[in-house]
Amino acid sequence: MNLKDKSVILHDMSLRDGMHAKRHQISLAQMVDIATGLDAAGMPLIEVTHGDGLGGASLNYGFPAHGDEEYLSAVIPKMQQAKVSALLLPGIGTVDHLRMAKDLGVSTIRVATHCTEADVSEQHIGLSAKLGLDTVGFLMMAHMVSAEKLLEQAKLMEAYGANCIYCTDSAGYMLPDEVSHKIGLLRSELGSQTEIGFHGHHNLAMGVANSLAAIEAGAKRIDGSVAGLGAGAGNTPLEVLVAVLERMGARHGIDLYKIMDVAEDLVVPMMDQPIRVDRDALTLGYAGVYSSFLLFAKRAEARHGVSARDILVELGKRGTVGGQEDMIEDLALDMANQGKLSRP
Amino acid sequence: MSQKIKAAIIGPGNIGTDLLYKALRSEHIEPVLMIGVDPDSEGLKRAAALGLQVCAEGVNGALAQVRQLGIQIAFDATSAYAHKANCELLNPLGVTMVDLTPAAIGPFCIPPVNLDRLNPAELDNVNMVTCGGQATIPMVAAVSQVQKVSYGEIIATVSSRSVGPGTRQNIDEFTRTTASAVESVGGADQGKAIIIINPAEPPLIMRDTVHCLCADTPDQQAITQSVLTMLEKVQAYVPGYRLKNGPVFDGNKVSIYLEVEGRGDFLPHYAGNLDIMTAAGLHTAELIAQYKQG
Numbered sequence: 001m002n003l004k005d006k007s008v009i010l011h012d013m014s015l016r017d018g019m020h021a022k023r024h025q026i027s028l029a030q031m032v033d034i035a036t037g038l039d040a041a042g043m044p045l046i047e048v049t050h051g052d053g054l055g056g057a058s059l060n061y062g063f064p065a066h067g068d069e070e071y072l073s074a075v076i077p078k079m080q081q082a083k084v085s086a087l088l089l090p091g092i093g094t095v096d097h098l099r100m101a102k103d104l105g106v107s108t109i110r111v112a113t114h115c116t117e118a119d120v121s122e123q124h125i126g127l128s129a130k131l132g133l134d135t136v137g138f139l140m141m142a143h144m145v146s147a148e149k150l151l152e153q154a155k156l157m158e159a160y161g162a163n164c165i166y167c168t169d170s171a172g173y174m175l176p177d178e179v180s181h182k183i184g185l186l187r188s189e190l191g192s193q194t195e196i197g198f199h200g201h202h203n204l205a206m207g208v209a210n211s212l213a214a215i216e217a218g219a220k221r222i223d224g225s226v227a228g229l230g231a232g233a234g235n236t237p238l239e240v241l242v243a244v245l246e247r248m249g250a251r252h253g254i255d256l257y258k259i260m261d262v263a264e265d266l267v268v269p270m271m272d273q274p275i276r277v278d279r280d281a282l283t284l285g286y287a288g289v290y291s292s293f294l295l296f297a298k299r300a301e302a303r304h305g306v307s308a309r310d311i312l313v314e315l316g317k318r319g320t321v322g323g324q325e326d327m328i329e330d331l332a333l334d335m336a337n338q339g340k341l342s343r344p
Numbered sequence: 345m346s347q348k349i350k351a352a353i354i355g356p357g358n359i360g361t362d363l364l365y366k367a368l369r370s371e372h373i374e375p376v377l378m379i380g381v382d383p384d385s386e387g388l389k390r391a392a393a394l395g396l397q398v399c400a401e402g403v404n405g406a407l408a409q410v411r412q413l414g415i416q417i418a419f420d421a422t423s424a425y426a427h428k429a430n431c432e433l434l435n436p437l438g439v440t441m442v443d444l445t446p447a448a449i450g451p452f453c454i455p456p457v458n459l460d461r462l463n464p465a466e467l468d469n470v471n472m473v474t475c476g477g478q479a480t481i482p483m484v485a486a487v488s489q490v491q492k493v494s495y496g497e498i499i500a501t502v503s504s505r506s507v508g509p510g511t512r513q514n515i516d517e518f519t520r521t522t523a524s525a526v527e528s529v530g531g532a533d534q535g536k537a538i539i540i541i542n543p544a545e546p547p548l549i550m551r552d553t554v555h556c557l558c559a560d561t562p563d564q565q566a567i568t569q570s571v572l573t574m575l576e577k578v579q580a581y582v583p584g585y586r587l588k589n590g591p592v593f594d595g596n597k598v599s600i601y602l603e604v605e606g607r608g609d610f611l612p613h614y615a616g617n618l619d620i621m622t623a624a625g626l627h628t629a630e631l632i633a634q635y636k637q638g
Binding site for chain 2: 058059060090091092094095096114116117119120122123318319320321323324326327329330333334
């Protein structure tokens with residue numbers, strides 16, 4: 001694989017996807033410290049939002065330590081060169097949240113829908129583009145559809161005004177060939193001015209390999225997370241990706257030692273649990289299940305004595321999509337009532 | 345028994361047609377006119393075949409028929425935008441509007457919670473909130489009728505096939521309207537609503553989760569009883585309304601897990617979200633009709 005002189009924009013997820021792994025409890029000081037470290041390392045774009053996007057504060061997904069407004073207000077003024085993005089899932093957040101984020105100075109709004117439901121994003125993508133923001137359409141759980149279906153949905157988002165479209169492997173299920181095929185089709189069929197992005201999860205330990213496949217197939221933006229801090233087995237670990245890109249001669253603009261230090265000195269010490277491919281995270285990738293279900297399934301196991309793996313496999317069978325965290329407790333109660341207890 | 349009250353349905357789409365099927369069984373409502381805008385629409389043809397008069401020129405073109413037929417209630421299954429104009433045309437003719445759009449010109453109505461508090465004599469417009477609101481607000485109210493609810497949150501998960509273009513183009517309207525009614529009708533100090541659209545095949549039956557944070561320790565026995573009583577009230581007009589799990593108590597949090605299966609009149613069984621809207625709309629109209637019947 002030859003990525004020499006290919007130019008890549010890396011986008012850090014540790015302060016948004018990482019919120020899942022921290023049950024949305026990252027402190028303002030931690031946010032600012034990590035963002036400042038990433039800024040100094042040359043990270044061009046950093047996402048700061050509740051794990052489930054703007055307006056995600058809820059009983060369903062978890063109340064955060066602070067609101068989106070507080071986090072954004074704390075981080076954005078401290079940035080020297082990095083820009084800050086915010087995620088928005090229509091059905092959870094609204095255009096009111098979008099306007100708030102714009103007023104606080106975010107450069108980028110990423111509007112996320114399930115990979116078949118792009119048409120719920122028209123009002124949000126339209127407004128973001130109208131406000132002059134860098135506007136990204138983020139198609140989640142992209143492993144659940146064909147490349148052709150993904151393209152059809154991407155074209156909708158492009159028509160609404162998105163200048164960048166993501167193929168999002170929310171379940172960490174994809175293998176490199178699939179990434180190549182999907183990104184390749186998006187690259188060849190979307191407008192040449194539209195950028196393509198890839199967001200990986202590391203549930204099958206494919207985060208780095210998939211990201212490389214995406215770059216080779218034409219992706220310009222790659223999401224990852226410093227020390228992998230993110231849902232499931234985490235996102236593509238950025239410091240690892242940077243080292244690999246460095247060896248391959250790709251242009252990424254990041255200072256490798258500085259990002260290694262942010263990972264080791266700031267992010268790893270604040271982890272509540274190791275971010276690794278444990279049995280349940282592996283099940284997410286194997287069964288194609290939304291990565292942020294991981295801790296909910298573990299909690300349901302502890303509460304109801306039903307195995308988290310069994311819960312996750314069943315959620316995969318039922319075609320559950322991102323945001324359906326409430327299904328986990330409901331399903332665990334059903335399984336417990338049916339006597340499917342796997343623990344004494 | 346007294347004569348049925350004559351009604352018109354505006355919007356011969358899926359919702360309007362399902363409503364028509366239900367209204368044909370009503371003891372208090374007689375649907376006599378279907379109003380659309382497309383003469384070739386399947387919905388108008390279907391209504392004509394069922395013996396209704398039809399008008400393909402919108403409400404503006406139907407005013408003579410409305411007068412001549414003596415219509416007193418009109419169901420609006422169009423859009424929030426169209427509803428405003430329809431209302432302005434029909435209210436002066438003495439027609440009460442049952443609004444199934446998110447326009448929310450009239451007061452919100454969740455039948456088992458506040459229908460008896462709405463005064464039919466003064467009512468010229470009543471709004472049916474949203475599908476998620478109809479499915480969940482009864483349960484928020486069931487808890488708040490027992491003790492103070494400082495925060496109510498609902499999550500509605502619906503099949504992709506059951507969500508029409510109108511909802512998709514303005515999904516914020518769903519979250520805002522529903523959250524607002526969780527507060528004003530459900531009785532929560534603060535409300536939040538989330539909608540999830542799932543494309544699984546075969547389509548999933550509508551699922552709803554209700555979380556309430558009580559101000560004080562929940563009275564488990566009284567809340568459970570209140571939830572079961574409310575369940576029966578909703579089941580009276582939506583037989584497929586089921587309590588799947590709960591109420592589950594966790595500290596001050598009360599969680600209720602629901603499933604809404606449609607009756608399958610015109611819409612498929614999985615579309616409980618649409619069924620509960622048409623059923624609630626008809627149920628509301630029947631109570632208004634009983635008042636008009638005297």
